[in-house]
Amino acid sequence: MLHTFPKGGIHPPENKFAASQPIEVLSVPDIVYIPISQHLGVPAKPIVKRGDAVKIGTPIAEAAGFVSTFIHSSVAGVVDKIDKITCASGFPQDVIVIKTSEDVWEDSIDTSPDFVKEITLNSEEIRARVLQSGIVGMGGATFPSHIKYQVPEGKQATALIINGVECEPYLTADHRLMLEKAREICVGIEIIKTAISVSHAYIGIENNKPDAIELFGTVVKEFQGISVVPLQVKYPQGGEKQLIKAVTGKEVPAGGLPIDVGAIVNNVGTVYAVYEAVQKNKPLYERIVTVTGKHVTEHKNFLVRIGTPIQNLIDAAGGMPEDTEKIISGGPMMGKAIPFPQAPVTKGTSGILLVPSLESQRQNMESCIRCGKCVSACCVGLEPYIIMTFAERGLVDELLDYQVMQCIECGSCSYVCPAHRPLLDFIRLGKQIVRKQDKK
Amino acid sequence: MNSVKKFTVSPSPHIHSGESVQKIMYGVLYALIPAFLVSVYAFGFDALLITFTAVVSCVLFEWLIQRYVLRGKNTILDGSAVITGVLLAFNVPSSLPLWMIVVGSLVAIGVAKMSFGGLGKNPFNPALVGRVFLLMSFPAHMTQWPKPMMGKFFADAVTGPTPLAVIKEGIAKGNSMTEIMAEFPNISDLLLGFIGGSIGEISAIAIIIGGIYMLYKKIITWHIPVSILATIALFSAVLHLVDMNVYISPLYHILTGGVLLGAVFMATDMVTSPMTNKGMLLYGFGIGVITIAIRTFGAYPEGISFAILIMNACVPLINKSFRPKMFGEKK
Numbered sequence: 001m002l003h004t005f006p007k008g009g010i011h012p013p014e015n016k017f018a019a020s021q022p023i024e025v026l027s028v029p030d031i032v033y034i035p036i037s038q039h040l041g042v043p044a045k046p047i048v049k050r051g052d053a054v055k056i057g058t059p060i061a062e063a064a065g066f067v068s069t070f071i072h073s074s075v076a077g078v079v080d081k082i083d084k085i086t087c088a089s090g091f092p093q094d095v096i097v098i099k100t101s102e103d104v105w106e107d108s109i110d111t112s113p114d115f116v117k118e119i120t121l122n123s124e125e126i127r128a129r130v131l132q133s134g135i136v137g138m139g140g141a142t143f144p145s146h147i148k149y150q151v152p153e154g155k156q157a158t159a160l161i162i163n164g165v166e167c168e169p170y171l172t173a174d175h176r177l178m179l180e181k182a183r184e185i186c187v188g189i190e191i192i193k194t195a196i197s198v199s200h201a202y203i204g205i206e207n208n209k210p211d212a213i214e215l216f217g218t219v220v221k222e223f224q225g226i227s228v229v230p231l232q233v234k235y236p237q238g239g240e241k242q243l244i245k246a247v248t249g250k251e252v253p254a255g256g257l258p259i260d261v262g263a264i265v266n267n268v269g270t271v272y273a274v275y276e277a278v279q280k281n282k283p284l285y286e287r288i289v290t291v292t293g294k295h296v297t298e299h300k301n302f303l304v305r306i307g308t309p310i311q312n313l314i315d316a317a318g319g320m321p322e323d324t325e326k327i328i329s330g331g332p333m334m335g336k337a338i339p340f341p342q343a344p345v346t347k348g349t350s351g352i353l354l355v356p357s358l359e360s361q362r363q364n365m366e367s368c369i370r371c372g373k374c375v376s377a378c379c380v381g382l383e384p385y386i387i388m389t390f391a392e393r394g395l396v397d398e399l400l401d402y403q404v405m406q407c408i409e410c411g412s413c414s415y416v417c418p419a420h421r422p423l424l425d426f427i428r429l430g431k432q433i434v435r436k437q438d439k440k
Numbered sequence: 441m442n443s444v445k446k447f448t449v450s451p452s453p454h455i456h457s458g459e460s461v462q463k464i465m466y467g468v469l470y471a472l473i474p475a476f477l478v479s480v481y482a483f484g485f486d487a488l489l490i491t492f493t494a495v496v497s498c499v500l501f502e503w504l505i506q507r508y509v510l511r512g513k514n515t516i517l518d519g520s521a522v523i524t525g526v527l528l529a530f531n532v533p534s535s536l537p538l539w540m541i542v543v544g545s546l547v548a549i550g551v552a553k554m555s556f557g558g559l560g561k562n563p564f565n566p567a568l569v570g571r572v573f574l575l576m577s578f579p580a581h582m583t584q585w586p587k588p589m590m591g592k593f594f595a596d597a598v599t600g601p602t603p604l605a606v607i608k609e610g611i612a613k614g615n616s617m618t619e620i621m622a623e624f625p626n627i628s629d630l631l632l633g634f635i636g637g638s639i640g641e642i643s644a645i646a647i648i649i650g651g652i653y654m655l656y657k658k659i660i661t662w663h664i665p666v667s668i669l670a671t672i673a674l675f676s677a678v679l680h681l682v683d684m685n686v687y688i689s690p691l692y693h694i695l696t697g698g699v700l701l702g703a704v705f706m707a708t709d710m711v712t713s714p715m716t717n718k719g720m721l722l723y724g725f726g727i728g729v730i731t732i733a734i735r736t737f738g739a740y741p742e743g744i745s746f747a748i749l750i751m752n753a754c755v756p757l758i759n760k761s762f763r764p765k766m767f768g769e770k771k
């Protein structure tokens with residue numbers, strides 16, 4: 001019996017159409033728009049100005065606080081301006097606009113295809129390199145990684161857990177990366193193990209990716225202290241706490257952090273970025289993005305320069321299908337719908353999902369029939385139906401009593417509700433109401 | 441950028457399971473088909489007519505009230521009023537005068553459902569409220585049970601008491617258990633449904649088939665039916681062991697008097713039952729205990745309708761006390 005997390009969870013159709021498509025390098029756009037806020041925390045501070053010449057990998061913005069990180073140019077060219085454009089968030093944000101010329105890399109970057117296994121940096125040097133390379137959690141959370149690798153005083157990391165589950169339907173970027181860069185990922189794991197000084201790492205992979213499980217099963221034999229943990233398919237297994245529970249059986253206390261049970265979780269994309277930063281001195285300026293959708297003609301996994309307009313990816317995947325109603329950055333469960341395809345790819349863009357109009361219509365909501373499906377679907381153990389009524393009525397004490405702040409916004413409750421109640425919308429509203437109250 | 445199309449922006453999740461209230465309700469209706477077929481075979485045209493009248497009146501009352509009183513959108517297509525009609529009909533004898541089932545439907549839909557605001561807001565099972573109302577108002581008609589006539593579609597029904605009533609009366613008269621049992625239907629008749637009783641309660645097998653279908657379709661979980669049946673079996677077994685001459689065997693308790701219909705179709709009504717598994721187990725336990733208590737010490741031989749309604753009233757309390765365990769909460 002394969003492991004999984006025990007409480008709640010759902011099985012949406014996987015629709016991983018792009019799973020068999022090898023990673024393709026997307027051509028470099030004429031102009032890139034690189035947002036200065038691509039991570040959780042304080043936006044980076046631009047350190048270039050109009051007219052500056054940059055190469056691939058040149059830092060163009062620096063960490064502007066503890067929870068912040070560096071940002072690098074993804075092309076060689078000239079800085080055109082610092083502008084505000086509508087980004088994937090749906091809001092105008094500061095972006096550094098760079099006009100592209102022919103590819104030239106910073107000299108320090110090892111652009112050779114050689115695989116480098118031996119690790120020469122120590123823990124502190126690794127963390128510094130991770131910060132200077134602008135690495136953030138690439139599963140979508142975009143939390144700066146150098147902070148994650150700084151184990152807090154009084155805590156002890158005992159296990160590194162690698163998230164290879166990619167539980168969102170449609171997305172295949174991590175899956176492809178695992179198939180094509182297995183050895184590099186294992187070296188990345190070794191590097192992170194050194195940084196946080198743990199002796200064992202576990203790679204959690206859902207058994208809908210038997211090829212990746214098999215491949216890693218052989219590759220990890222070249223390394224010490226890495227094991228593969230095949231998991232049952234269940235959404236949201238990629239949630240940090242759910243993954244830790246599935247892999248180690250340990251339950252992070254409510255309101256606590258993974259480190260409270262000695263765990264540090266990293267996504268495979270992040271691990272690969274760490275490999276490149278530490279072994280090849282290559283900062284994070286490109287990433288893998290899945291482009292897919294039910295009515296998309298060519299499903300693709302692209303290696304994309306950060307700052308490339310999403311439109312370019314869609315064009316390269318056969319163009320925008322006629323009846324596209326929604327563009328989603330990320331997966332269908334937790335991704336963000338974006339108003340304009342001109343928004344750029346960022347460090348957190350794992351996929352672009354195009355949704356046809358028929359599928360994007362929301363049904364009218366009906367009365368709650370108290371079926372309890374939302375309660376059984378919630379992996380946190382919340383009661384979404386009742387939280388929704390508290391949020392509607394603005395009852396702060398009840399919202400707190402029913403632990404609204406613990407919701408991880410996985411969307412399972414809205415997904416299962418037969419009465420089509422927008423439960424998560426109201427839970428978000430409930431959180432806002434509580435936060436507003438806290439400020440007073 | 442000549443065509444700046446703005447795409448739809450809406451919060452996640454962007455997909456839905458495709459489940460709907462309607463699908464669930466129709467699932468329940470499909471599950472009721474076997475019991476319906478047996479009832480028509482057993483009670484003939486009368487069963488058909490009562491069921492039809494109940495369904496039509498329930499749907500009509502819901503439509504009228506929704507349209508002219510609540511002024512909300514039309515809800516009759518969601519199938520819940522049809523279910524109430526079928527279940528109400530299943531809980532009355534086929535000899536009931538038609539106008540009475542119309543009154544029962546009005547009480548079920550008007551009083552028990554729509555006065556609370558419609559589907560999902562009613563604390564009590566509407567069909568049961570209708571049934572209990574009829575039982576209180578027209579006790580004579582509600583306790584006369586036509587004998588099954590086995591496929592004779594238009595025959596005139598002969599009425600008689602139900603098995604449980606036979607026993608209760610027999611014991612009251614001071615007859616011995618063996619004497620009483622001589623009049624009692626055998627087990628295979630009980631299983632197949634060739635016994636006196638309400639329209640839909642007679643065939644254990646038909647009801648169980650419906651229950652399995654609902655389990656398979658994930659409309660219900662096992663918790664409520666199993667806890668009701670287990671509780672009834674346990675308590676009646678204890679009583680049976682104490683005095684075999686006064687208390688009948690658990691099997692008869694379970695196979696008669698609408699226990700299965702209640703446990704599978706009435707107590708499992710989503711709207712009026714608890715949310716969590718633990719809550720459901722307690723709710724089922726409560727129904728079982730009250731049923732046996734009424735049957736053993738009370739005036740009514742059946743009892744499960746009252747038991748379910750009483751436990752319906754406890755559901756908000758059960759939901760409050762049996763909240764799901766939070767992830768990461770100390771045990």
Ligand code: SF4
Pocket residue numbers: 377378379380381382384406407408409410411412413414423424427
């Ligand atoms: S979105 Fe929140 S409340 Fe809904 S299932 Fe996920 S964690 Fe539970």
Ligand code: SF4
Pocket residue numbers: 367368369370371372373374375384385416417418419420421423
């Ligand atoms: S899933 Fe929807 S209908 Fe069912 S209890 Fe939750 S909110 Fe109510």
